[in-house]
Amino acid sequence: MANYRERGEKMSTAKKTLSVITAVAIFAIAALMTMCVTQVASAAEMNGNTATELVSFIGTGWNLGNSLDAIGGGNSLSSETSWGNPKTTKAMIDAVKAQGFNTVRVPVSWGNHTTGDNFTIDSKWLARVKEVVDYCIDNDMYVILNIHHDTSTQYYYPSSTYKTQSMKFVKSIWTQVAKYFKDYDQHLVFETLNEPRLVGTGDEWWFPVNNPNSAVRDSISVINTLNQTAVDAIRAAGGKNTDRCIMVPGYGASIDGCTTPTFKLPDDSTPNRLIVSVHAYTPYNFALNANGTAEFTNDLKNEVDYLYSTIKSHFIDEGIPAIIGETSASNKNNAAERVKWAQYYMGKSAEYGVPCMLWDNNAFNGSDRGECHGHLNRSTLGWYDKAFVDAVIKYGKKEQIPEKLTPPASVTNCTARHTTTTEIFINWDKVEDADGYITEQYKGGKWVQINDSEYPAVDLYNLKPDTVYTLRIRAYKTQKGIYAYSDYVRFAARTSKLVVKNVTNFKVKSATTNSVTLQWDKCEGEVGYFVERYKNGSWCNIAELPVDTTSYTEKGLINGTTYSFRIRAYRYGDTVLTGLYSNVAGTTTLANVTGFAKQSSTDSSITVKWNRNSCATGYVLEQYTGGKWVQLTKTASNTNTSYTAKNLKASTTYTFRIKTYKTVNGKTTETAYIRLAARTSAPSVTNVTGFTKESVTQTTATLKWNKNTTATGYIVEQYKGGKWTQIAKTTSNSTLTCTAKGLKANTTYTFRIRAYKTSGSSTKYSNYVRAAVTTAK
Template sequence: MKLLQFLLVLLTTTTLTAQLTPFEALEGMGRGINLGNTLEPPQESAWNNGPAQEAYFDAYVAAGFTNVRVPVRWDEHTMNTPPYTIDADWMDRVEEVVDWGLDRGLYITLNGHHEDWLKQNYTTENKARYDSIWRQIVVRFQDKPDKLLYEIINEPFGLTVAQVDDLNARILGIIREQEPTRIVIFGGNQYSNAEELFRAEIPDDDYIMGYYHSYDPWNFAGLSQGTWGTPADYAGMANKFQAAKDWSDQYGIPVHISEYGAKVNADFNSRMRWYGEYLGLADLHGFATSTWDDGGDFRVLNRSDQTWPEVKDVLIHYYQDSPNEIVVTSTQDDQGNPVVMLDWNNRLTDNDSIVVERAEGVNGTFAEVGRLAPSAMSFLDTDVYSNGVFTYRLYTHDATGRLTHGYPQRLTLSSDVQSPYNNTPQAIPGKIEVEDYDNGGQDVAYNDNDSANQGGGYRLSEGVDIGGGPDDGYVLGYVSAGEWIEYTVDVETAGNYRVDARIASDDAASAFTLNFPADATVNFVTPVTAGWNDYQEISAEGPVMLEAGQQVMRLNITGGAAFNIDWIIFTLESNATGEEQDNQLIVSPNPADDQVRVAFPASLQSATGTVQLYGASRGKIAEYKVAGNTATINVSDLPSGTYLLRLTDGSKNFVRRILIH
């Protein structure tokens, strides 16, 4: 019996004192934030923030963060001569802040930050001083919960790889004298990028993590220059994450991205895309993250009142299957009123309804403007006005009930009205000179990633990059993915058209599309020519079927490499469109409010195809399987406006325009 009691006590003691493994800690850390520019200035409050407040940690928990990195400068609070004693008041203050987090169940990372005296002068004396600092940290914090982690040093710029390897080994050894199972986080030299982590010597220890920092690309994230979101941008970020995942898998070391961020004055839409993709990849690869929040240029929490900007819900609720490829554009209805179109890629298949929220003005509060079907991929907002600023975001819940957000996107509606250049639509068939795009300005007739006309050759007051071209004409240049230009065209005859273009490129193969209503799309692949002035004619991948009449054509830049476009030519190949007359497809009521009843042509007594619904100038938004010669379609979730209804049955298409109130 005594032996059994002893074994039970031993088992209970072992269970209660079991140390978190690094991978268990990584999973628990999840998504976090830095208490930056607070305890690491020369003195607390010396920079842009006041003293740390306990209320910050309440805000972190309420928001959903699960780890907080606490950067600390020790130099200014430590004696310069042996025994290098840390000021008692400072040690008490650091412990107080750390305890605020631990008491709330947060994972806390404590480090040595801005220790430039050591990084710039790695002498025997300075090494002894830093050793002493860590011995005192261990003595003070050794009895804290497992959720306290140590990070050896932040961004040791100035130290060589060998010196950082020495530093990591020495400080880890000091920690292990008293704390054999405390999780310790190590990194590489310089600015602790992923590449530096990969070069660092990996300590022989079972309770370690690796860390790296990322503000890539620096021109965008760190300097707020340009935009982010080209295919090359996405590929670059994905490649870095994959390299870190490969390193982690190879050596069995979990990865903590303990700093990442983009400045608040960077392009808003690009910044939201950047954060979204970052968190999606971190979710995909199982990395813990701590976004950099310095209360200033990289501000996340508004510390004065503990409120959060739009990015918070991306940092907490964006996952690898969140809605992405979110695009917000504007057009006009048939009365000339502005309309905002929101399109996205829906990556969930077992979610509940998708909620669309909108905020008016730069600092507006989000409010629901639409609740859509789980499979929805677009939304049309007619309750908007010229000269307004509108920010949209999406959220849904997956099969487990997890809240899943997309990233916000913002649009400023110009007071300009879109109209054909020179008040004359471009004729099809015929040649369209690309410089003769519609009037209306940014976000109305075109979307250019910067406000300057980099070509400087034509229409100089607008942001489309038009420069000089062959035959004393003009060309569109300096293109980048995501840009678009619209042209009002007048198609003389419905039918199939061959489409050709003249382009030049000294960069790399790229691509663009021409998009029309009713999902008609022309795809071009642009080759590399002999130079920027060597123009070649290229043909689209296939003909396109166009409906007759006036409509808007959008030229979308889809490839990541730059090229120049001179003109586009449409040639009618056949006027046999396969379309039956509108009056053969009966829709009632029209206009409609909640439901639409569709009666198919008499020639189709048992149609077995699909009915597709298209929004004005923005492609297909819904598709319905049908059987028999009638169908009832629920349109109650759709915003008011004009739509195109198409029945597809075999090789025949039947089209009808409907109005939804």
């Protein structure tokens, strides 16, 4: 239980549904039943039980609350009594055992008893915890040991902001604790965390299960990590920790916290050893809310029903074990009503097989009626509410399971109903009182289980032709984790002889970029062939061909890719008989570059482009220069599909070639080259500047301009007769004047000029520049 001195004021009494009002935590893990005889709970060593089996032994339990989990008194041993409880004694545990409790949950807060950056636990504190644990173990009781009131930014806090420190704390604590208790058997259960949540925020206890906000989603993600960190640390501690069962909670140890979609179970190196941790003070308004009701009405039973049915549908039906690690009904001077609650609540515990741990803080009467969860008077060792506790024990007892079942009869009339060269189907008469059958096969010098089924049949496949296979079969029946087996019955059966010829000389005849043609020798006397290709993780039939067909082309393939094929001949008998497979690998040819073309050019560069080949490793591009081919680039990625060749001459044609290559396992395949001729642009020329009048007469106008060093020469035109007429074209850029003649006096004329640049047979021009000139009067 959390420190409800903090919690009580924050709980909303307006919440009605169980998913909001119950402080429950369920955590899912698959637990499969083993096929050996289940160990019976006793004082003997407890090892090898699955979580499901162990939960069936644990029974009703009691919480040593507000003692070793108390966080007052600093780091001394006196912290155990800092919340007003006396020091725990063996007599207390003896009283709990005598009352009928089978398990003690020992909440422990570790943080205040650590030192240094590595959170080293005080050896005296470890020894004290061990002393209390041993009180329980010596009484042949189970113990649940956890990390309790350490949820703070100083130790662990489930948010990304404190994730690194939190992981370090959780790993350190569980590494030390697990190593310290490594020799304890399965009587000792570890619980990773207690009600991990965003303490002190508005999200501390309640959130929408199907739509948590970003802060809660982040916290759940961190809780997933911390649970995984704890499980990994416990397993790594060695000893009997590899076999230990571990309880794990969700956010706030609530049912919403473990059924919300973002919650994830830890991965565990030891299968079937995790247990769902549940805290359920249900119904909240009766069991925990100080301002709620003191009457346990029939309407409130619906919330209890919902709790257990949710556990059943989400977990028990999936073979997942769960423990309600904390529950109680606070004393509101309502003894009779609390007994009714215990009868109903604990009756459901027994009905659904979910053990409950009664929370006890030794506070029977107090000002906060939501905190009155005292049951054992730890001073007198009497029970405050004997009728209530008696009801908890009585109604929490599940149906007794016999330690030994009467074995079923042995199987009879084993028969090989169907055999081929690779398969044997066996059945036998049904054993009326059996729940199932175990089939084992002798191979590799030992018996190996190959099947567990409720049906009296087994199918063996992928066998060798004309081979005897020896089996043994036994029936079993089971009742809640206890198994009883019949004697083994042995049976031997032989696969059929291989009478179908095997395909020979199976090979690749040819390949293209999108097809592979297969070829083989004819199998005379057979009916035909099954041809298969390996794709999507399995062999798929791609053709069924008549025997006279000795080749097949598989199309629609990807270039430069290796495919696996196999073939076998077949004929008809009582069933379809087949030969052995013949296998071959065929590789499609690598596709050449397509779309190789000039993309753009300048007077000193050419950019070429091509289409991507997604199956290629890359491309090799070369330029013919100096009488030989020179590599420009070899790409290491097939996504690079363009290249710019620079430092070229203007108005010049250059030749390029390109090929595709693919490298697999150190072996490189290349295509042939594809060529391309591309020409650079003519050199550019700038516009003429300074175009103006130099001098005029009544019949002439002399024009001038500045020299253009990028030009070959200039073209001067005059606008007359409604069009532009060339009056001069210079062949030197040093000629910087031109005289127009035959003009009229006192008349304005318009002229324009442009520079031009000639390179080889190509000429480029600048833009025109205009000037208006008036002749003399």
